[in-house]
Amino acid sequence: MNHARLERQIGFIVEIDRLKRVMRQTLLTDRCRHENSAEHSWHIALAALVLAEYAEPPDLDLPRVVKMLLVHDLVEIDAGDTYCYDAEARRGQLARERQAAERVFGQLPADQAAELQAAWEEFEARESPEALFAAALDRLQPVLNNFYSGGAMWRKHGIRRQQVERRIAPLQTGAPVLWRYASGLLAEAVARGILADEDADALASS
Amino acid sequence: MNHARLERQIGFIVEIDRLKRVMRQTLLTDRCRHENSAEHSWHIALAALVLAEYAEPPDLDLPRVVKMLLVHDLVEIDAGDTYCYDAEARRGQLARERQAAERVFGQLPADQAAELQAAWEEFEARESPEALFAAALDRLQPVLNNFYSGGAMWRKHGIRRQQVERRIAPLQTGAPVLWRYASGLLAEAVARGILADEDADALASS
Numbered sequence: 001m002n003h004a005r006l007e008r009q010i011g012f013i014v015e016i017d018r019l020k021r022v023m024r025q026t027l028l029t030d031r032c033r034h035e036n037s038a039e040h041s042w043h044i045a046l047a048a049l050v051l052a053e054y055a056e057p058p059d060l061d062l063p064r065v066v067k068m069l070l071v072h073d074l075v076e077i078d079a080g081d082t083y084c085y086d087a088e089a090r091r092g093q094l095a096r097e098r099q100a101a102e103r104v105f106g107q108l109p110a111d112q113a114a115e116l117q118a119a120w121e122e123f124e125a126r127e128s129p130e131a132l133f134a135a136a137l138d139r140l141q142p143v144l145n146n147f148y149s150g151g152a153m154w155r156k157h158g159i160r161r162q163q164v165e166r167r168i169a170p171l172q173t174g175a176p177v178l179w180r181y182a183s184g185l186l187a188e189a190v191a192r193g194i195l196a197d198e199d200a201d202a203l204a205s206s
Numbered sequence: 207m208n209h210a211r212l213e214r215q216i217g218f219i220v221e222i223d224r225l226k227r228v229m230r231q232t233l234l235t236d237r238c239r240h241e242n243s244a245e246h247s248w249h250i251a252l253a254a255l256v257l258a259e260y261a262e263p264p265d266l267d268l269p270r271v272v273k274m275l276l277v278h279d280l281v282e283i284d285a286g287d288t289y290c291y292d293a294e295a296r297r298g299q300l301a302r303e304r305q306a307a308e309r310v311f312g313q314l315p316a317d318q319a320a321e322l323q324a325a326w327e328e329f330e331a332r333e334s335p336e337a338l339f340a341a342a343l344d345r346l347q348p349v350l351n352n353f354y355s356g357g358a359m360w361r362k363h364g365i366r367r368q369q370v371e372r373r374i375a376p377l378q379t380g381a382p383v384l385w386r387y388a389s390g391l392l393a394e395a396v397a398r399g400i401l402a403d404e405d406a407d408a409l410a411s412s
Contacts, residue, residue, distance in 0.1 A: 006260075006387060013253050013347070014354050017235045020245045029223045039226045042248035046276045047219050050318060054212075063269040066276075070252045112256060141219070148220050181212060 005109050012107040015077070022076045025083050025157075026141075029148040037073040037081055044137040045069040054177040055133040068123040068134045071116050075100035084167055085159055097124075126170060136174030139167060143182050151194025161186050162198045211315050218313045221283070228282045231289050231363075232347075235354040243279040243287055250343040251275040260383040261339040274329040274340045277322050281306035290373055291365055303330075332376060342380030345373060349388050357400025367392050368404045 019038040026035045048065045052058065055065075073081075078100035082093045105117040122131050143164065146154055154164070164186055171179035189195035225244040232241045254271050258264065261271075279287075284306035288299045311323040328337050349370065352360055360370070370392055377385035395401035 006383070009256050010350065010387070012256060013249070014235060014350055016252065017249065017351065017354075020234055020241065020249075021236070021238065028226055029220060030227070032227065035226065036245065038245035038248045039242065042244045042251070042276065043219070043223065043226075045248070045251065045272075046222065049273060049276065049322075050215050050218060050314065063272070066251075066269070066272055067255060070248065070255065070272075108256065116255075144216065144220055145223065148223075177212070181216070 008107060008109050009112070012104075015104065015107055016074060018077045019074060022073070022081050024081050024142075025153050026145045027149045027152055029145055031149045031152055035145065037076050040141065041070055041073055044134075044141050047137050047141060048134070051137065051175070051178065054175045055136075056129060056173065056175065060129045060133060064119075064130045065134050065137075067116075068119050068131060069137065071119050072123045072134065072138065074104050074116075075120065077104055083157075085157060085163055129174075132170060132174035134174075135170040136178060139170055140175075140178055140182055143168060143185060147185050147189055147194075151189055151192075154189070154195045158196065160196050160198045161190050164195070214313060214315050215318070218310075221310065221313055222280060224283045225280060228279070228287050230287050230348075231359050232351045233355045233358055235351055237355045237358055241351065243282050246347065247276055247279055250340075250347050253343050253347060254340070257343065257381070257384065260381045261342075262335060262379065262381065266335045266339060270325075270336045271340050271343075273322075274325045274337060275343065277325050278329045278340065278344065280310050280322075281326065283310055289363075291363060291369055335380075338376060338380035340380075341376040342384060345376055346381075346384055346388055349374060349391060353391050353395055353400075357395055357398075360395070360401045364402065366402050366404050367396050370401070 016038075019041070020036050022037040023034045024037055024040060026040070027033070028035055045066050048062065048069055052062050052065075055062075075097040079093070079096040082089045084090075101117055101120055105113045105120070107113075108116065122128055123134055124131075126132055126135050146152070153159070165183070168179065168182050171182055186195060190197050222244075225247070226242050228243040229240045230243055230246060232246070233239070234241055251272050254268065254275055258268050258271075261268075281303040285299070285302040288295045290296075307323050307326055311319045311326070313319070314322065328334055329340055332338055332341050352358070359365070371389070374385065374388050377388055392401060396403050
């Protein structure tokens with residue numbers, strides 16, 4: 001056994017415990033608290049198994065999608081979660097995240113650091129079918145949680161339907177069936193008065 | 207598109223959000239709070255990718271391990287987390303969990319309900335190499351978190367080294383190298399005074 005190798009691997013596993021403390025804007029469906037990035041990653045990795053038939057093409061490399069989803073937010077350990085509708089915070093995000101990737105993945109033995117950082121880079125590049133499907137799930141789940149928590153965060157931040165539509169655009173190529181489903185959910189949210197339309201006044205925050 | 211099928215799949219994905227509210231005895235490494243079962247599932251699914259080389263045999267079906275780990279705690283949505291050292295609470299646990307499996311997985315379309323419930327059953331049976339490795343990771347991670355949080359939960363509940371050793375026994379067959387590593391960590395914990403030995407008086411709780 002190579003003790004130094006195992007020590008690095010264990011060190012990485014202990015380190016990533018910190019992702020459980022990175023909070024997202026999204027609420028749990030019962031609105032009791034905000035969601036963290038670790039449990040979000042679990043949620044969409046399992047969603048990938050359940051919704052794989054809607055990927056384009058449906059026979060893509062599913063374990064590769066799951067691997068990407070399990071690591072896709074690790075950079076937030078250093079870089080924090082950036083709210084997707086906060087244009088100010090998003091500036092410099094990529095540079096912060098790249099630096100974080102070097103440090104966080106760099107705790108692993110070199111071969112595994114390269115492998116998992118490559119998975120993260122592939123996710124970020126959003127070019128392969130696997131990355132497009134992974135991105136689709138990463139965009140779908142907040143829509144579900146926002147919808148089922150009564151649009152609390154949409155209303156709090158005065159988000160409009162058209163902003164969410166732009167946000168979920170990766171679904172169009174990554175999983176068209178899910179894109180149609182999510183679009184229908186947004187229409188329903190507007191009809192229920194929990195998401196504002198561009199033309200309408202913003203809903204009162206609550 | 208089969209709307210009823212997709213509705214069931216989405217219903218399941220919304221339902222399992224509740225696992226984020228099931229709390230475990232284990233603390234996060236910085237002791238700020240208890241860990242929940244959703245983020246725990248993420249942690250060990252990613253640990254499976256990092257530690258796969260220590261599985262027996264090392265060329266087992268890793269995606270199958272990951273699938274088991276992603277679903278292994280879903281029954282807790284109904285049955286709750288049962289503290290592994292609480293013999294009283296463990297009575298009746300299997301019956302509760304089996305009933306929960308029927309309901310939770312039963313929200314999916316029949317083919318997927320059968321597939322994911324089979325993954326859970328395989329995990330519970332602990333017979334296949336994949337299930338043994340999955341169980342090993344499920345036992346290793348709390349040891350890491352307990353060790354790195356200064357043994358807070360071991361001390362609070364007056365847990366002895368020999369109890370933890372019995373608990374991590376699945377590591378012996380599922381991942382012998384990790385079993386030796388974990389045993390060394392327990393010896394170190396005793397030496398540091400954060401885990402009591404059978405022969406010694408229990409450590410003062412703190």
